[in-house]
Amino acid sequence: MKTLVAGASGQLGLEISRVFAREGQVVAFPRSALDITDHEAVLRTTRETMPDVIVNCAAYNDVDGAEADPVTAMRVNGLGVHLLAKAANQIGAVFVHYGSDFVFDGNTNEPYGESSIPGPQSVYATSKLVGEWFAGGTPRHYVLRVESLFGGGAEVEVPGRRLGGSLDRMVDAMLEGRPVQAFTDRVVSPSYVPDVAAATLGLVRRQAEAGIYHCVNTGLATWFEVVQVAASLLGSESRLAQTTLDKVQLGAVRPRFCALSNRKLLAAGVPMPTWEDALDRYLAVRRATVARRVRDRFATS
Numbered sequence: 001m002k003t004l005v006a007g008a009s010g011q012l013g014l015e016i017s018r019v020f021a022r023e024g025q026v027v028a029f030p031r032s033a034l035d036i037t038d039h040e041a042v043l044r045t046t047r048e049t050m051p052d053v054i055v056n057c058a059a060y061n062d063v064d065g066a067e068a069d070p071v072t073a074m075r076v077n078g079l080g081v082h083l084l085a086k087a088a089n090q091i092g093a094v095f096v097h098y099g100s101d102f103v104f105d106g107n108t109n110e111p112y113g114e115s116s117i118p119g120p121q122s123v124y125a126t127s128k129l130v131g132e133w134f135a136g137g138t139p140r141h142y143v144l145r146v147e148s149l150f151g152g153g154a155e156v157e158v159p160g161r162r163l164g165g166s167l168d169r170m171v172d173a174m175l176e177g178r179p180v181q182a183f184t185d186r187v188v189s190p191s192y193v194p195d196v197a198a199a200t201l202g203l204v205r206r207q208a209e210a211g212i213y214h215c216v217n218t219g220l221a222t223w224f225e226v227v228q229v230a231a232s233l234l235g236s237e238s239r240l241a242q243t244t245l246d247k248v249q250l251g252a253v254r255p256r257f258c259a260l261s262n263r264k265l266l267a268a269g270v271p272m273p274t275w276e277d278a279l280d281r282y283l284a285v286r287r288a289t290v291a292r293r294v295r296d297r298f299a300t301s
Contacts, residue, residue, distance in 0.1 A: 007058025036080035064251030106255025152193020192278035
């Protein structure tokens with residue numbers, strides 16, 4: 001199996017490239033090497049490489065920035081997906097794209113299923129929903145809705161930059177003894193990047209039914225509850241502070257309840273571990289990384 005990965009230098013792209021390399025050749029394109037909004041570049045690249053699978057990990061993820069720059073958000077999250085899906089259709093490739101929990105309005109208290117009706121509340125959320133529609137334009141597609149990604153590429157040392165999402169940054173603070181503030185009124189289903197990558201490969205390998213799948217770790221919690229568990233596992237003495245959405249100035253609306261149900265993924269034969277199990281494995285990697293850096297520092301001093 002030959003796989004083309006777009007957005008291959010990001011948190012998810014790095015992990016997808018690693019996992020799919022176990023199955024065959026991977027041609028990985030960072031944003032600098034493939035602009036997914038460039039029609040000619042996308043067609044030329046896919047025709048030259050002729051992959052069996054195209055995995056799109058490229059996205060405009062600046063939720064607040066999208067409010068001020070909706071054109072760029074829509075070009076990347078909408079038009080770019082359309083071009084990749086069109087190219088996949090032309091060469092007969094499977095197309096994998098990643099959606100977001102933000103497509104929902106958050107006005108519920110039960111985990112969203114794939115059949116739940118979207119209600120985007122921001123420019124970013126709208127652009128992600130448009131991308132889902134375009135991805136569905138090719139018969140052999142998987143749209144995997146993920147949320148609150150952590151780990152994976154964030155655990156890889158990339159010179160000059162630190163990859164990662166909100167939870168990665170919170171763990172950074174804990175490891176450095178800095179205070180951590182987290183929402184008590186945002187409910188999420190955190191997604192460990194290595195588990196997302198493994199599930200993606202599982203769907204492709206099984207040739208599961210095309211369509212939308214919620215690809216998150218099993219369970220739900222408020223951000224503050226997630227941070228409490230992380231602090232306990234780390235034995236962290238960082239000060240944990242509670243906050244709510246109405247106390248923080250944000251450019252874009254966040255859904256308060258955005259937990260997702262992954263029952264459809266399970267029915268397809270791809271079970272997802274609990275978020276607590278994923279967090280434990282992630283923190284084991286982070287602790288080992290810190291210990292290695294300490295050893296290296298003393299060895300060179």
